[in-house]
Amino acid sequence: MALAIALAACGTGDRATTTRPAIIMDVAAVNALVPPGLQAGLVFEQRNVVIEHNRHEVTYTLVAPRGWAQDGKLFAQLRPPGRSSAPRLEIGSNCDGRCTAKPWEAVADRVHFAPRARGKVARDDRAPGRRTMIAAVARDGARTTDVVVAWWSDGDKAYHSCTVTLDDALKDAAPAFAKACQAVAIEGAD
Secondary structure, eight states: OEEEEEEEESOSTTSOOEEEEEEEEEHHHHHHTSOGGGTTTOOEEEEEEEEEETTEEEEEEEEEETTOEEOOSSSEEEEOTTOSSSSEEEEEEEOSSSOSOOOHHHHHIIIIIHHHHTSEEEEEEEETTEEEEEEEEEETTEEEEEEEEEEOOTTOSOEEEEEEEEOTTTGGGHHHHHHHHTOOEEESOO
């Protein structure tokens, strides 16, 4: 069932409050993209991930794998139980230095996309204020499949990203993770 949630990015504090159009979180559509061989162990659900940032609480609402746990209150990172590296899902904002308005498309490219573009890119979709990439990446002698969705608005003091690192066992689920990362609601000053 699709659920519309208003996205309030960059709440109080150093960043201006901005109201975004309603977004749609479609859990069924994300689960439909999970390959049949992975459906028994990978089921997505809508959930909240809460962090404590600069004495403020930030809540990210998204579609994420059931059973993946947050490993602390400082970062919005989810991992399957007992895993310390891949797979993992991370959500957050990035100022790339001082939190002032910047050309976020160029910053996101440099920080998130250009390093992954050196790998084998399976998908690279660009739209105004948003980019999505799925790429196979070699990192420390291991290969992962990375999913990155970044979004921004001109004049904002940061941009946001949802980044997923998948091991070989889950790499075929990259389209499901990309769909999940398309709709993230943020409440609070991230």
